[in-house]
Amino acid sequence: MATQHYIEGKDVTEWASMAKLKAGRLLRSVPDACLQYWGGMGYTWDNPVSRLYRDGRLASIGGGADEVMLGIISKHMHTLPAHR
Ligand SMILES: Cc1cc2nc3c(=O)[nH]c(=O)nc-3n(C[C@H](O)[C@H](O)[C@H](O)COP(=O)(O)OP(=O)(O)OC[C@H]3O[C@@H](n4cnc5c(N)ncnc54)[C@H](O)[C@@H]3O)c2cc1C
Numbered sequence: 001m002a003t004q005h006y007i008e009g010k011d012v013t014e015w016a017s018m019a020k021l022k023a024g025r026l027l028r029s030v031p032d033a034c035l036q037y038w039g040g041m042g043y044t045w046d047n048p049v050s051r052l053y054r055d056g057r058l059a060s061i062g063g064g065a066d067e068v069m070l071g072i073i074s075k076h077m078h079t080l081p082a083h084r
Contacts, residue, residue: 014076020059021069027056 002015031053035042042049060066074080 014073017064017069017072017076020064021066021073024060024066024069027059031056 002012002019005015006012031049034049035053038047038049041047042053044050064072071080
């Protein structure tokens with residue numbers, strides 16, 4: 001849907017922010033579940049899951065933190081209180 005809108009030349013700021021927010025949250029929850037599955041082994045640096053757990057965390061910070069994405073989405077949905 002976002003790609004189609006982009007191709008049509010529409011503003012996809014809201015869609016892109018939603019996609020980034022969702023991707024960041026997935027990159028937190030999936031490695032977390034994987035690490036839990038591996039138990040203590042997943043927690044050690046020798047295990048690639050441990051690396052993924054740390055590296056995936058950046059997605060919710062870099063290029064605009066999750067909170068920034070939420071701010072952009074809220075602004076586009078006109079759900080922020082009006083500034084006076
Ligand atoms: C490994 C790595 C590589 C990087 N590479 C690049 C790069 O190649 N190019 C580049 O330009 N930058 C790069 N960065 C910088 C990255 O883009 C910033 O770290 C990111 O934008 C977040 O800014 P910050 O670290 O100053 O955190 P801050 O902006 O200080 O955010 C810290 C926390 O404050 C809160 N917060 C911040 N703003 C708001 C808000 N408006 N509303 C509500 N809460 C808020 C959030 O909880 C957020 O997580 C990189 C960072 C890292 C760690």
